[in-house]
Amino acid sequence: MKYLLFNKFVYSTGHPIFTISRVLWKYLVSTMQSVKVGRCVFLAFKLSRVTRSSYSSRVGSGQIASISAGLRGMTTASSQPVVIRIPRRMQERIENIKQMQSKKFDKLPTVKPGRLLIKSKNPQLNQSVGYTLGKFEQPVLTSKGWKSNKASGDYFSINSIQNAPPSVLKQKDRGDDSASTSQKTFNYFNICPELVKTLQSQNIIHPTTVQMQTIPKILNGRNILCAAETGSGKTLAYLLPIIHRLQADRQEEPFADTERNIRAVVIVPSRELAEQVTSVARSVSKPFGLVVKVAGGGRGVGNIKAAFTHGQPDVLVATPGALLKALWKHFINLNELNFLVIDEADTMFDESFAGMLENILSHTEVASRLSETVGLVRKAQLVVVGATFPGGIGEVLGKVTDLASMVTVKSRMLHHLMPHVKQTFLRVKGADKILELNQALKKAEVEHKGILVFCNSASTVNWLGYSLEEMSVRHMRLQGEMPATMREGIFKNFQKGNVDVLICTDIASRGLDTQRVGLIVNYDFPETHTDYIHRAGRVGRAGGSEGGEVLSFVTHPWDVELVQRIETAARRRTTLPGMESEIQKPSHKTDFHKDEK
Numbered sequence: 001m002k003y004l005l006f007n008k009f010v011y012s013t014g015h016p017i018f019t020i021s022r023v024l025w026k027y028l029v030s031t032m033q034s035v036k037v038g039r040c041v042f043l044a045f046k047l048s049r050v051t052r053s054s055y056s057s058r059v060g061s062g063q064i065a066s067i068s069a070g071l072r073g074m075t076t077a078s079s080q081p082v083v084i085r086i087p088r089r090m091q092e093r094i095e096n097i098k099q100m101q102s103k104k105f106d107k108l109p110t111v112k113p114g115r116l117l118i119k120s121k122n123p124q125l126n127q128s129v130g131y132t133l134g135k136f137e138q139p140v141l142t143s144k145g146w147k148s149n150k151a152s153g154d155y156f157s158i159n160s161i162q163n164a165p166p167s168v169l170k171q172k173d174r175g176d177d178s179a180s181t182s183q184k185t186f187n188y189f190n191i192c193p194e195l196v197k198t199l200q201s202q203n204i205i206h207p208t209t210v211q212m213q214t215i216p217k218i219l220n221g222r223n224i225l226c227a228a229e230t231g232s233g234k235t236l237a238y239l240l241p242i243i244h245r246l247q248a249d250r251q252e253e254p255f256a257d258t259e260r261n262i263r264a265v266v267i268v269p270s271r272e273l274a275e276q277v278t279s280v281a282r283s284v285s286k287p288f289g290l291v292v293k294v295a296g297g298g299r300g301v302g303n304i305k306a307a308f309t310h311g312q313p314d315v316l317v318a319t320p321g322a323l324l325k326a327l328w329k330h331f332i333n334l335n336e337l338n339f340l341v342i343d344e345a346d347t348m349f350d351e352s353f354a355g356m357l358e359n360i361l362s363h364t365e366v367a368s369r370l371s372e373t374v375g376l377v378r379k380a381q382l383v384v385v386g387a388t389f390p391g392g393i394g395e396v397l398g399k400v401t402d403l404a405s406m407v408t409v410k411s412r413m414l415h416h417l418m419p420h421v422k423q424t425f426l427r428v429k430g431a432d433k434i435l436e437l438n439q440a441l442k443k444a445e446v447e448h449k450g451i452l453v454f455c456n457s458a459s460t461v462n463w464l465g466y467s468l469e470e471m472s473v474r475h476m477r478l479q480g481e482m483p484a485t486m487r488e489g490i491f492k493n494f495q496k497g498n499v500d501v502l503i504c505t506d507i508a509s510r511g512l513d514t515q516r517v518g519l520i521v522n523y524d525f526p527e528t529h530t531d532y533i534h535r536a537g538r539v540g541r542a543g544g545s546e547g548g549e550v551l552s553f554v555t556h557p558w559d560v561e562l563v564q565r566i567e568t569a570a571r572r573r574t575t576l577p578g579m580e581s582e583i584q585k586p587s588h589k590t591d592f593h594k595d596e597k
């Protein structure tokens with residue numbers, strides 16, 4: 001690899017090595033033309049202007065000689081422009097330096113040379129990555145006056161400040177000295193080699209941070225509360241140890257197929273998520289012949305019964321309503337249950353599901369001590385998982401287990417804005433949202449990435465769908481009021497890339513793995529920070545592509561309040577405020593409830 005060196009910066013150019021002074025760089029910047037193609041910026045300099053005569057007074061002659069020699073290597077005809085390919089981030093940095101150098105911004109305290117964390121329409125309100133707000137310092141917000149309609153058209157972006165998600169960053173990148181642990185593979189857990197091979201075939205080699213912490217604890221028989229950011233690999237964090245234990249038990253005590261009983265239950269809030277978890281569970285349990293079944297609500301008792309006509313599975317993934325129906329109708333029993341997983345905890349413990357969940361828990365015997373999770377007649381280990389965590393969870397769980405027996409795994413980035421995802425907030429009039437959306441879709445279309453457009457209600461999803469149809473935008477819709485038969489396959493089709501735009505409600509914001517999504521549009525601003533975090537978490541997932549973005553339209557005064565808190569958290573680099581209390585008193589989530597009809 002060859003580099004063009006400028007002061008302390010290194011530019012990848014594919015050309016011989018140059019060192020140029022700040023003065024020359026300033027000159028080059030002032031004469032350059034830039035052309036943006038995709039994510040790359042091409043800078044063109046007029047070679048004829050970089051001559052000894054124009055620079056001899058300011059730049060050392062040796063330097064000119066080395067540059068001229070280098071430039072000769074870059075082009076055959078010296079009068080032709082030289083094209084240097086510079087990463088987009090570097091371009092942003094250059095713009096920032098230019099701004100800094102203009103007198104107007106000389107005294108801006110929040111802007112320092114380097115990358116910008118907050119980029120506002122009004123550059124006075126920019127904030128550099130290198131700037132840290134003092135403890136008692138009040139940030140000046142771009143969104144401060146956004147309650148007024150006069151603010152329409154204003155915007156700011158929280159830039160991404162790293163490429164990879166925090167969950168897959170190597171320990172040494174996070175300032176942890178134990179660099180050796182960064183290279184650990186799944187063999188480290190001493191799980192069945194077949195499991196490790198299956199993961200390798202899916203290009204999953206190194207455990208994420210949450211997997212490093214959770215897998216050993218579940219293998220040791222602990223009850224666990226696992227709280228980690230969206231897309232950090234929580235599904236495998238609980239499925240791998242469960243499948244390993246089920247397989248190990250089966251090897252110790254082989255049984256006939258007719259004696260098979262449900263040993264693990266995973267409860268999730270939506271049919272789509274149930275299908276997704278089932279498919280991951282099937283892929284990792286395939287080498288062992290374990291049976292994984294799914295039961296989702298909305299399609300009648302007959303459908304649930306049909307799932308069990310050929311016997312019981314080893315692992316059942318179900319929505320709460322379907323699971324309860326199966327229990328009440330005696331299609332299944334949970335007498336031999338070893339593992340009970342409650343995924344998407346914030347939704348599962350909110351008031352729309354809490355009653356059902358308590359009912360399910362009353363059908364299970366959950367272990368209260370480590371000693372109860374081993375041996376032949378053992379009780380179920382409890383695993384509660386979420387990306388946002390309910391404050392009132394203890395009230396429900398305290399009724400079935402000793403809370404002191406639960407180990408908590410909490411990730412460093414829990415309730416933080418994701419540092420690897422660019423998030424833009426646009427103050428816009430309600431009537432202009434559709435035009436802004438159309439523009440954003442056109443821009444994203446070029447990259448052929450998936451786009452999720454979130455609305456707050458099923459009716460807006462339908463209305464927006466018709467409007468986009470009129471604009472000839474190909475899309476699909478997903479909302480909880482659709483009949484189950486219609487809903488089936490929509491998300492899978494989107495995941496396969498059959499269509500790039502999915503208009504949806506929050507039903508698609510929980511747990512769904514959206515590796516191909518490159519843009520999230522909050523057409524309606526989410527009602528809570530929790531919803532914002534889950535929606536934004538559909539991009540920038542472990543193992544996914546880099547460069548995901550979130551674009552939020554901000555219309556109502558109550559939206560502005562949430563945005564102000566998000567902007568404050570971003571400028572202060574703290575967690576989003578009020579998450580705990582919101583989770584304790586959740587809003588009624590009717591959309592998920594439709595699964596239980």
Ligand SMILES: Nc1ncnc2c1ncn2[C@@H]1O[C@H](COP(=O)(O)OP(=O)(O)OP(=O)(O)O)[C@@H](O)[C@H]1O
Nearest residue numbers: 206207208230231232233234235387511513542543
């Ligand atoms: N160790 C790993 N290395 C690379 N990719 C991984 C790893 N573990 C999981 N993944 C991938 O990361 C993606 C996100 O995983 P998963 O859906 O389990 O995240 P999550 O934490 O449950 O997210 P959410 O909170 O949104 O439910 C999946 O595509 C999964 O295959």
